[in-house]
Every structure is written in C-alpha cells, then in structure tokens.
Amino acid sequence: MIYAILLIPAVAAALLAVLPDDRTSARLNVVASLLTLACALVLLVERPAPGPFLIVDDLNVVFIVLSTLVGFTTSVFSASYIAHELEVGHLTPAYLRFYHAMYQLLMFGMNLALLSNNVGLMWVAVELATLTTVLMVGIYRTPAALEAAWKYFLLGSVGIALALFGTILVYLAARSVLGEGLDAMAWSELVEHAADFDPALLNLSFVFLLLGYGTKVGLVPLHAWLPDAHAEGPTPISAVLSGLLLNVALFAVLRFKSVMAANPLALAPGPLMVSLGLLSVVFASFMLYRRQDIKRLFAYSSIEHMGIVTFAFGMGGTLANFAGLLHMTLHSLTKSAIFFCVGHIAQIKGTQRMADIRGLTASHPVLGWGLALGVVAIAGLPPMGIFMTEFLIVTSTFAREPALAVALGLSLLVAFGALLLRLNGLAFGEPVGSRAPAQASFVPIALHLALVAVAGIWLPPALVAWFQHVAALMK
C-alpha cells in the first residue's frame, strides 16, 4: 500500500503527459487522486514496518490522509475549472496536458516527502514538489504570472538550499553516533538516538532547517513569494499550495523539531517557532486590510493561519499540539473550499479585483453563501471548527505565557475584522458584473465546509483519541 501511494501518482503523471484528450485526462486525474486517497485510508488500519527509505508512523499518517483527501477534491474542482479555462482560451490543450501531468507529479512529490524515512530523500521530494508548483504558477504566461513564478523560484530555491545545508549538518551530528550510511539519515534512528548527538551541531542545523523549510511554510519574513504565487497561478494550484504544500514544509520542520526536543542539551526549538509564528500572524493580519485582489487576500490569510499553527506547535505540550494539528487540518479544508469558490467566482466575473465583485449571494447564491460560510469559518467564528481550535490555542497559551496570548488574540481580532469587512463587500449589496450561471462543481465545496462545520460541533471520539495520541507523541 505504501508503494501504491507513490506509484499511482507517478504512473498517472506519465500517462497524463502523453494522453491527448483533455476530457479523458481530467477524468483520469480524478480517478488517480481517488485511488491514492483509498490507499492512504488503508494505511490507517494496516501499517507496514519502517524501512530505510519509507516509514508510516502516527504523525505522518495524519498528513497523508489530509493531503490525499484535499488532492482528490481539488482534482474534482480542477476538472470543472480547467474546462472553463479551455473554453475561454486561457489555456491550450498542450498546456492542459502539461498541467495534469504536473498535478500528479506534485502529488507524488508531496506523498514522498511525507512518507520518507530519510532526511535526504525528503529534501529531494520537497524540491520536486516546489519545482512542479513553480511550473504551474507560470502556466498562464502573462507577465505577472511569469514574474510570480520567477520570484517563487528564486526564493524557494534559496530556502531549499539552506534546508540542504541543515540536512548535511544533521547527518554530521548523527554520524558520530550512528556511523556512516543510511542509518544516520533515517528519522526513526535520528529520534531514537538524538540524545547522544552533539548539541552545538544540532542547534546550528535547526536554524538552517527552520529558515529553509520555513520559507516554504510562508513564515514572515520569508513569505514574499506566497501572495504572488497564489494570485497569479491557476486557482486549483492556489488551493493545493495553501491546503497542502505549506503543510508538507511544516511537517519537515516538525520532524526536525522532534529530533531537537529529544536532545536535552540542545536549544529548545519552541521559542524560535513561537516568535516566527507570532510575527507571521501579526504581520499577515494587518496586511489583510489593504488587499484589493481576492486571491491575494486569502493568500495572506494562509500566512496568518500557518503562523497560528507554527505558534501552537512551538508552544508545545499536548493541548497546544492537539489544537495545532486540528487547526492545520481544518485550515486546509476551509482554505481549499474558499479557493474553490473564489476560482469559480473569478471565472464568472472575469476579474480578481474585489472592487468589481459585489452582491454574490444575490447573483450566485450557492457560490456566494459557500464563500460567506468559508470566510466565517476562516475568520474563526463559532460554530465552525476553527473557532474551537483558535480558542484552544489562545486559552492554553494564556495559562503559560499571558503576554503572548494577548498579542495572538489581538491579531486574530484584527484579521477577523479585515475578513468580515471584505466579505460584506463581496457577498452582499447590489450585484455588479456578469450574472452568468456558474458551471461549478459544488460537491467539493460542500464536503469541505460540512467537515469543518461538523468538527466545530462534534468531533468523533476516535478522531480526538487519534489526534491526542499524535499530539502527546510530538512533545
């Protein structure tokens, strides 16, 4: 099963690269994503023993299931989105073939990064995922899209270079204990023997890894690529970037954090993550006010939420970890649902400028209310699930660091104000622009929002137990 998760996207990518018909390839894309999701669900019950390269443990199984689920729903959304792009001539069939092949290659890269038991292999996989998204961000070939892709490329490459230097330092730290060879790069071995590693080398490596992978998480001040890449690429890619790729990079940071935490003499990784996370939340929540482009608005909101999650994991402890993990999951679901709505809306209106989009609930009730519900969820209003996780994070911080909790709570309020202000303009009032009916796929939007709403009201005890177990493991 563990191989199937990697093989299906890889084979599908090869097939999609040669298939000429766009209808078939969109369908194949959906089917391949569904099969990957099915294999990921099997991992929940049946877990293979860790090998030198691949591993399934309690932590990464959460990420894999989330990643394949959002990958599947996004492929459904992408089919209807792309059909429209082809109709209006934004993309040619040749580009479409390329797009679908890259989509599956991205899924392959992300799954490999999540499953890898080897720090070097994980690095290669994250790089692959970065490259495929760069190519897709630039796919429209407009000046703005090319510039966004170029900026993402340069910043992403520098980040990934720093991460590699950190990886080399981790290997050096492990080599004196575990000897030369693959063992000194395997997660399972690293965490187990981390207590004996040289703390000074580990400290330095973590700084590089946090900055390197942190660039890909979109932490302030390394976030500059993120809004441009989200705004200029195709919307399905904005959805997987926000919903999945940022999580994968954060996952890499978490893996190294647990190595650091296992060494009592090494620097505590928490305060570093807390400061970067808090900085991201404060910065992004103020930046939300001046946005004029709808996709940029939600890109900044992604920075804010990744900041919250990093903050929570940095605080550590079972409660904060639990809330962080749940927040990350719910953010992925909500943000991709929002991007699904935004994608269809931008296609109908033919613009991403928020000033030209008004009165959506009157002109397009389903999309408009879907967007409204998504924004209510992402802003952290009850009864949606994000309210609960934000509440947990703020209250658990209050018990330990009241000053930080005040700063976090205030910036959450600032972001809340900005999002509701924008929502008011977008969703209500007199409709402007095209009122053409939407050729939208509503199922993914409804599914994601329903999951988020249910999570806010009632979490299945099995899920709570599972997440609590993972949170306790992360320390």
Added chain:
Amino acid sequence: MDQIALDVAHLFAGGLVLVSFMLLYQDRMTGLINIFALHALVVSLSVAWQAHIQGAPHLYITAAIALGVKAVVIPLALHRIVVRLGIHRTIEPVVGVGQTMLAGIGLVALSIMVMLPITAQAGTLAREDLSFALSVILLGLLMMISRRNAVSQVIGFMSIENGLILAATGAKGMPLVVEISVAFSILVALIVIGIFLFRIRERFETVDIHLLHEHRGEQP
C-alpha cells in the same frame, strides 16, 4: 589521513572561497560567466579529490556532473542568452563593490567563527570544509541580494549550490549525495531554461526583477 591529502583538500576548498570573492567584483556579464565556470571547475576538482581520498568512487559521478553541466554547458548557454538579450555589460549592483567585498569578508569571518568551535567532533577534514562551504553559501547569498539582474542572481544561486556540494562531499560517507546533486542539477537546468524560455527581457524590456512590483496590482 596523511597531511598532503588534507592540504590539497583545503587548497581546493579555500580556492572556491577565493573564486566566490572574484564573482563579487565582476562588472561585466561575460567576465561573470567565465568566473562562474572557474567556480564550477574548482568544485569539481575538489569533489574528485574527496572521492580519491575517501575511496568513494560514486563521488566521481558528482564531480563529472559538476564539470560537464556547470563548467561547460551552463556557461555556454548563459553566454548565448546574454548575447541574445544584449546585456553583456549591464550589471547593476545595488551597493558598491567596496562595501560588498567588506561584507563578504565579514561573512567569511562569521562562518569560520560559527563552524570551527562546534564541529570539533566532526573530524579535521569535515571541519575546515564545512566552514569554507558555509562561506561560499553566504557569499552566494550576498551576491544574490547585491545584484538586481536576473542572470547574475542565477549565477549567485549556482555558486550557493557549489558550496552545498562541497559541504555534502566533505561530510564523509553521506548517502544520497549523487542523487541530491542530480536533483540540484535539474533545478539549475530548469532555472537556466526558465530564463531562456520565459524571455524575461522580451516581456519586460529588462531583466531587472525589480519591476515585479508593478504587476502586483496592489497600488490603488
């Protein structure tokens, strides 16, 4: 390990830092590309020497890739791009050469002061190699921020990559070095193809990526 082997390894690693400094003060595109080819040549020599003294034949592959791709193919491609775009002599440094060099010296001192004390356990070879490698990486970053032009930023990035290869081969017995260097070569090749295909010049009249701000649509 005998003294001569160590000395030669240090010679190459130190040479790489020196060539990184040479990259910093180039004021013509052609010269910059030629010095970068020299940078790649030095790194491939250094990797080949490591392969020899560590008895690790797979590292010869990494050395061959560095030599073939980065010392020959990419410089030739960049020369063609530069001629086509007509930017032989346009390097626009953000700050003067003097300040850049001073900052570079500071960065080298910093990396030696950071790396030497903490790598005491890692063995003599890895120790100096790592501080040199970190110097090369920091100098590459300095180059990327002190130049506005896309081609020189790419060269800065590739010099960072050479520093990483130096670090990876210096860490004795590290697995997957060859795979990582192949992955990196693909990245670099894509960047160069990117400049070529995207034809930043044709679309923007300049390769100055400062113009990005105009496309953001954030200005009222």
